Structure formats: C-alpha cells, structure tokens
Amino acid sequence: MATTPTGLAERSRTLLVASGKGGVGKSNLSLNLAIAARQLERRVLLLDADVGLGNAEILAGVSAPRHLGDVLAGRASLAEAVVPGPGGVDLLAGGHGMLELPPIDGLRWRHVLAQVARYGWDLVVIDGGAGVGGAVRPQLLAAREVLVVTTPEPTALADAYAVIKLVAGRDPAQAPQVWVAVNQVQGAAEGERAFARLAAVCRRFLGVEPRCLGTVPFDPQLRRAVQRQVPLLLAAPHSPAARAVAAMARRLLGAPAPATGGLLAYLTRLWPRRPLRAASAPGD
Numbered sequence: 001m002a003t004t005p006t007g008l009a010e011r012s013r014t015l016l017v018a019s020g021k022g023g024v025g026k027s028n029l030s031l032n033l034a035i036a037a038r039q040l041e042r043r044v045l046l047l048d049a050d051v052g053l054g055n056a057e058i059l060a061g062v063s064a065p066r067h068l069g070d071v072l073a074g075r076a077s078l079a080e081a082v083v084p085g086p087g088g089v090d091l092l093a094g095g096h097g098m099l100e101l102p103p104i105d106g107l108r109w110r111h112v113l114a115q116v117a118r119y120g121w122d123l124v125v126i127d128g129g130a131g132v133g134g135a136v137r138p139q140l141l142a143a144r145e146v147l148v149v150t151t152p153e154p155t156a157l158a159d160a161y162a163v164i165k166l167v168a169g170r171d172p173a174q175a176p177q178v179w180v181a182v183n184q185v186q187g188a189a190e191g192e193r194a195f196a197r198l199a200a201v202c203r204r205f206l207g208v209e210p211r212c213l214g215t216v217p218f219d220p221q222l223r224r225a226v227q228r229q230v231p232l233l234l235a236a237p238h239s240p241a242a243r244a245v246a247a248m249a250r251r252l253l254g255a256p257a258p259a260t261g262g263l264l265a266y267l268t269r270l271w272p273r274r275p276l277r278a279a280s281a282p283g284d
C-alpha cells in the first residue's frame with residue numbers, strides 16, 4: 001500500500017458517508033470525493049463499510065483479493081487487505097456476494113479502526129450502508145464527521161432527516177459535524193431548495209445546523225462511468241457532476257476538521273471507558 005505507518009493517528013480525518021435511503025448515489029460520491037481529495041494532494045483511504053454488499057471495488061474497476069470482511073474476521077490485516085485504487089487512492093473493499101459474514105458490531109468496527117489509526121492517511125472516506133439500523137448504527141454513533149447524501153425527493157429527504165436525528169441524539173458535547181450533499185438535482189436551485197427544507201426541520205426539531213457540502217446535478221455521464229467501471233472523476237473530469245464533486249472536496253478540505261476529530265477520538269467514543277478498564281483489570 002502507498003501509505004506509511006506514522007503512529008500519528010490524530011492526523012487522519014474520517015468522513016462517514018451515510019444516507020437514509022439506498023440508491024441515492026452514496027457509493028459513487030464516496031469514490032469520487034476520495035479521488036478529488038487525492039487530486040488535492042491528500043493521502044486518502046476509501047473504506048467500503050457496506051460489508052457483503054460492497055460496490056466500491058466494482059465502481060472503481062479494481063479487484064481486491066481481501067476485503068473488510070476478512071479484516072473483521074481476523075483473516076487479514078489491514079495492510080494485507082488494502083489495495084491501490086483508481087486515481088491514487090487506497091481502497092479497502094467491502095466484499096460482495098458473500099452470505100457468511102461477521103456482523104459489524106462495535107467491537108469489530110473498533111478493531112478495524114484501530115488498525116486504520118496506525119496509518120497516516122490524511123482523509124479516510126467511509127462508504128457506509130444505508131439506513132439507521134444494523135451495521136450502520138455503530139458507525140453513525142461513533143462518527144465525528146458525517147456526510148448525509150440525499151436526493152431532492154421527499155422520501156430521501158425524510159430518510160436523511162432520520163439519519164441526522166440519530167447522530168444528533170448523541171451527547172451534545174460529542175455531536176458530529178453534519179454535512180449534507182444533495183445529489184441528482186435538476187439545476188442548482190432545486191438542490192438548494194431541498195437543502196433549505198432539510199436544514200429547516202433539523203434546526204427546528206433537532207437544534208442541529210447541517211452544512212451544505214454541495215449539490216450534484218443529475219448527469220448521464222455518471223451512469224456511463226458506472227457501466228464502464230471507471231470513476232467519473234477520471235472518465236469525465238469536466239462533466240457537470242465531476243466538477244460538482246471536485247468543488248465539494250475543496251469545500252470539505254478547506255473547512256477545518258472538527259476540533260476533537262481524528263481516529264483516536266473516534267475510537268474513544270466507540271469504546272467507552274468502562275470496557276477498557278474491564279479489559280485491563282478483570283473483575284473490577
């Protein structure tokens with residue numbers, strides 16, 4: 001893999017890309033955002049956390065002999081499973097088409113993140129699953145920075161609200177930075193209206209002020225890129241959707257990382273003090 005262990009875990013910024021509804025464009029956005037960040041000279045890991053239903057490998061047109069499922073099961077180390085991805089990003093595949101997989105519970109997730117923390121990626125983009133249950137829940141509850149992807153459709157917006165509600169329900173001192181991306185818009189105005197509606201209900205009912213990372217137009221070139229298994233940013237860098245994603249990467253990286261961000265804080269939240277004490281002093 002391209003990165004070198006540094007031991008400086010706090011240097012890594014992790015962005016969990018989430019969505020309430022499936023099929024809104026989360027995997028494509030994760031992949032292209034990762035590539036756009038790499039083009040801005042950041043060292044980036046794309047971590048496909050949708051174990052068993054992973055798309056990153058297919059969308060990226062690479063083959064990964066090992067995947068997150070192997071890391072979760074202890075069959076492979078992170079260094080063995082990470083492969084070079086397109087555009088210079090490192091990729092940890094989610095694995096697909098497998099029926100027997102270990103569930104991502106808090107403990108296993110922590111194990112993976114502990115391994116990630118040993119490397120010096122500037123940005124770790126996590127393509128999470130859709131929804132608020134199952135494997136996604138521990139990821140959402142631990143995330144320091146979340147990008148909620150939606151489309152302008154009322155159903156997608158309602159499900160995006162559910163995701164934001166879950167993360168906003170955490171201890172206010174640990175509330176994550178919430179970004180929103182509105183995908184598949186017909187014109188910037190539609191995206192801005194959708195964001196404004198979502199932001200208004202978040203403000204009113206949750207006391208949360210999400211930030212708009214950007215809107216991405218509906219772009220037939222994205223579909224073609226998916227068919228070719230070449231990421232849009234490489235297949236059609238001047239297409240409207242690619243330009244929008246590049247602008248999002250600039251906005252993200254131009255914004256400071258959340259103050260207490262970094263993988264160490266991420267791990268600490270995921271693994272509260274009590275179990276750690278129990279581990280060091282059994283019978284306590």
Ligand SMILES: Nc1ncnc2c1ncn2[C@@H]1O[C@H](COP(=O)(O)OP(=O)(O)O)[C@@H](O)[C@H]1O
Nearest residue numbers: 022023024025026027028184217218219222226
């Ligand atoms: N901006 C867009 N313009 C056109 N089609 C899009 C766009 N974003 C997503 N799509 C379509 O939606 C499909 C699902 O995208 P994907 O990233 O796999 O969604 P998710 O990970 O949320 O399930 C893509 O294969 C593509 O056909």
Ligand SMILES: [Mg+2]
Nearest residue numbers: 026027050055
């Ligand atoms: Mg996906």
